[in-house]
Amino acid sequence: MRSQVLMIEDPAFAPGSTHTATVSVPVSPAGMSCTAELWLSADGVTKAASSGAVPFTSTGAQQSISLVITMPAMSPSGGYAVYIDIVSDGVLVGSYQAIENVSVGALVDIRVDRISISPTQVTLGQPVTCIMRCTNYGNSAGSRDIVITIANDGASVSQTIRVTLDAGRSSDVDIEQALGADLSAEVGHITVSADGQSATLDVSGSAAITGVVKAADIGLPVQGATVQLFGMSDQYLTDANGRFTIIGLPFASGYLSVSYPQYVTESVPFQGLTNGATKDIGVVNLTPLSAIQFVSVALPAAGTNYHVGDSIFAGFRVKNVSAQAAYVNLALTLSVAGAWGNTVSTQLLLQPGQVSDWYGTPYPLQQIAARLGAQQLTAYVNSVAVGQVGITVGPTPGTITVVNWRTPPQQALVAAGDAGTWVLKITNVSSSYLSWRALIQVQKPSGGVLTEIDTSGNLAPGAHVLVPSGSVYIKYTEAGGWYWTAQTWANGALQTTDHASTNAY
Amino acid sequence: MGRQPLIMKDPILLVGSAHTAIVNVPVSPSGMACTAELFLSADGEKTKATTSGAIPFTSTGIVQSISLPVVMPTVGGIAYGVYINIVSGGVVIAAYQGTENVIVPLVGAPTIAWG
Numbered sequence: 162m163r164s165q166v167l168m169i170e171d172p173a174f175a176p177g178s179t180h181t182a183t184v185s186v187p188v189s190p191a192g193m194s195c196t197a198e199l200w201l202s203a204d205g206v207t208k209a210a211s212s213g214a215v216p217f218t219s220t221g222a223q224q225s226i227s228l229v230i231t232m233p234a235m236s237p238s239g240g241y242a243v244y245i246d247i248v249s250d251g252v253l254v255g256s257y258q259a260i261e262n263v264s265v266g267a268l269v270d271i272r273v274d275r276i277s278i279s280p281t282q283v284t285l286g287q288p289v290t291c292i293m294r295c296t297n298y299g300n301s302a303g304s305r306d307i308v309i310t311i312a313n314d315g316a317s318v319s320q321t322i323r324v325t326l327d328a329g330r331s332s333d334v335d336i337e338q339a340l341g342a343d344l345s346a347e348v349g350h351i352t353v354s355a356d357g358q359s360a361t362l363d364v365s366g367s368a369a370i371t372g373v374v375k376a377a378d379i380g381l382p383v384q385g386a387t388v389q390l391f392g393m394s395d396q397y398l399t400d401a402n403g404r405f406t407i408i409g410l411p412f413a414s415g416y417l418s419v420s421y422p423q424y425v426t427e428s429v430p431f432q433g434l435t436n437g438a439t440k441d442i443g444v445v446n447l448t449p450l451s452a453i454q455f456v457s458v459a460l461p462a463a464g465t466n467y468h469v470g471d472s473i474f475a476g477f478r479v480k481n482v483s484a485q486a487a488y489v490n491l492a493l494t495l496s497v498a499g500a501w502g503n504t505v506s507t508q509l510l511l512q513p514g515q516v517s518d519w520y521g522t523p524y525p526l527q528q529i530a531a532r533l534g535a536q537q538l539t540a541y542v543n544s545v546a547v548g549q550v551g552i553t554v555g556p557t558p559g560t561i562t563v564v565n566w567r568t569p570p571q572q573a574l575v576a577a578g579d580a581g582t583w584v585l586k587i588t589n590v591s592s593s594y595l596s597w598r599a600l601i602q603v604q605k606p607s608g609g610v611l612t613e614i615d616t617s618g619n620l621a622p623g624a625h626v627l628v629p630s631g632s633v634y635i636k637y638t639e640a641g642g643w644y645w646t647a648q649t650w651a652n653g654a655l656q657t658t659d660h661a662s663t664n665a666y
Numbered sequence: 667m668g669r670q671p672l673i674m675k676d677p678i679l680l681v682g683s684a685h686t687a688i689v690n691v692p693v694s695p696s697g698m699a700c701t702a703e704l705f706l707s708a709d710g711e712k713t714k715a716t717t718s719g720a721i722p723f724t725s726t727g728i729v730q731s732i733s734l735p736v737v738m739p740t741v742g743g744i745a746y747g748v749y750i751n752i753v754s755g756g757v758v759i760a761a762y763q764g765t766e767n768v769i770v771p772l773v774g775a776p777t778i779a780w781g
Contacts, residue, residue: 172780180780181780182778182781183778183779183781184777185777185779186774186776187772187773188771188773189744189771189772190744193678243778245776245778247773249769250677250678252678252679254678254771255771
């Protein structure tokens with residue numbers, strides 16, 4: 162039986178091209194006359210290409226052997242398996258098969274030539290143009306996912322753009338348009354980079370925002386309502402006229418949180434702020450909590466067993482018992498005991514006397530949680546728990562399991578500058594080799610997404626891997642809510658998604 | 667009594683594999699109850715890495731073949747010395763050492779880098 166050998170790269174070669182595989186191997190004792198042969202095969206028997214038997218003398222230590230091989234024609238499905246035979250005196254003393262296969266065929270080689278930003282110095286909200294020039298240096302048309310990283314004074318966000326090009330062609334990609342990003346929406350020293358190419362932008366200045374908070378049930382201004390900018394720690398109180406004004410904002414867009422005791426907290430989006438100007442967002446109406454009557458909630462039967470990928474059905478019935486239109490916030494949270502859960506929520510506007518249902522929307526488990534084991538499904542109306550049921554979640558048969566969430570970040574207050582970690586254990590529970598991918602991202606309070614882990618590999622049946630393998634952590638570099646997401650794939654199909662939150666002050 | 671040289675090939679045998687050594691040796695006079703043992707050692711016969719055990723035979727007074735089955739050691743990457751002892755009545759009447767060693771190779775896990 163052949164042993165497995167680690168192949169440092171997952172190569173793809175053009176048909177008929179000649180390449181040198183440098184095999185590093187220890188053979189002992191020293192002084193043996195040996196030969197090494199590297200060969201490719203689609204069926205494990207027929208040699209589609211071979212280096213021939215290349216002689217060497219064992220040294221008893223790690224030694225490098227160069228094996229030159231000319232690639233065959235186009236690959237069969239799955240490519241060619243790579244084999245290495247070590248022979249001495251006619252005896253096969255070592256036989257190995259690489260974990261990865263060699264692909265032979267058309268070559269797509271798309272690279273980033275340069276990135277440019279114009280102008281390079283602007284004030285907050287002033288438009289800029291950011292262009293990435295890409296060229297396909299391969300011999301075939303194709304696509305490539307290019308990771309774009311946007312950094313601002315130490316914090317960075319990575320997103321992927323798929324670029325498709327014919328062989329030998331170049332194309333300009335508008336970064337802001339492709340990513341839906343606004344590079345001048347935040348004050349700072351902005352760096353856009355991909356494939357070792359980069360460009361910088363300096364954004365200066367500040368903006369201001371103002372508005373009035375009123376109680377929807379009585380139509381009067383609310384004095385002492387709390388207004389907070391999402392991602393910032395400072396809080397502001399409305400004056401006797403219900404007015405608030407926040408100055409020195411470093412963002413051109415974002416969200417305001419407006420709260421007052423016995424009223425539903427409102428999240429108010431804003432955008433289009435410009436340097437030196439004050440934007441008036443008008444009136445923010447707060448709905449009294451007492452306006453809403455909870456009628457009923459429908460939850461799954463206690464003890465229901467689900468698998469990753471299944472859907473949960475749950476729902477509410479609520480009624481507006483006041484004489485004014487009123488908002489109600491409904492939420493379902495799936496959580497492990499003692500840990501912060503994953504929430505789906507909605508906000509409904511109910512007219513006086515209106516009864517409304519919110520239910521039946523499927524929530525695939527991989528969309529809201531994929532921790533295995535016992536969990537609690539809790540229903541909230543205006544942040545008040547109105548029902549809870551225990552369920553269990555098992556692995557999807559025939560694929561992978563993701564367990565052992567070591568040191569998951571809890572929803573807890575941490576100091577800015579502290580760090581959090583997250584580790585996944587991915588196990589192949591199928592009966593065949595499969596490829597896996599794991600992605601761990603962190604959303605900053607200011608809205609950017611950091612890609613902390615995006616890695617992949619192969620797993621033998623029953624084998625497992627820890628991601629990350631070492632101690633990787635994220636530093637909370639700014640105050641506010643940090644939102645973690647971890648996703649896994651098996652053979653290209655999404656398997657699990659999990660979330661956690663941490664508040665930094 | 668010093669060991670006499672034993673002419674043999676320089677074989678390469680795999681870790682844990684089973685092999686039978688055919689030893690052709692004349693022992694006189696005929697009719698003696700004897701045993702033959704073949705063993706491998708990497709430290710000058712201090713330690714027997716593997717042995718056929720004492721295989722009984724009766725001397726014929728002429729060259730006779732004795733089969734000595736041996737399972738190769740589990741430790742590879744070593745050239746083992748080959749030793750044969752012929753014993754009769756508790757007395758070592760002949761001792762030999764192979765002129766060549768048995769090589770039990772060890773090939774570690776390789777890595778591949780494509781250029």
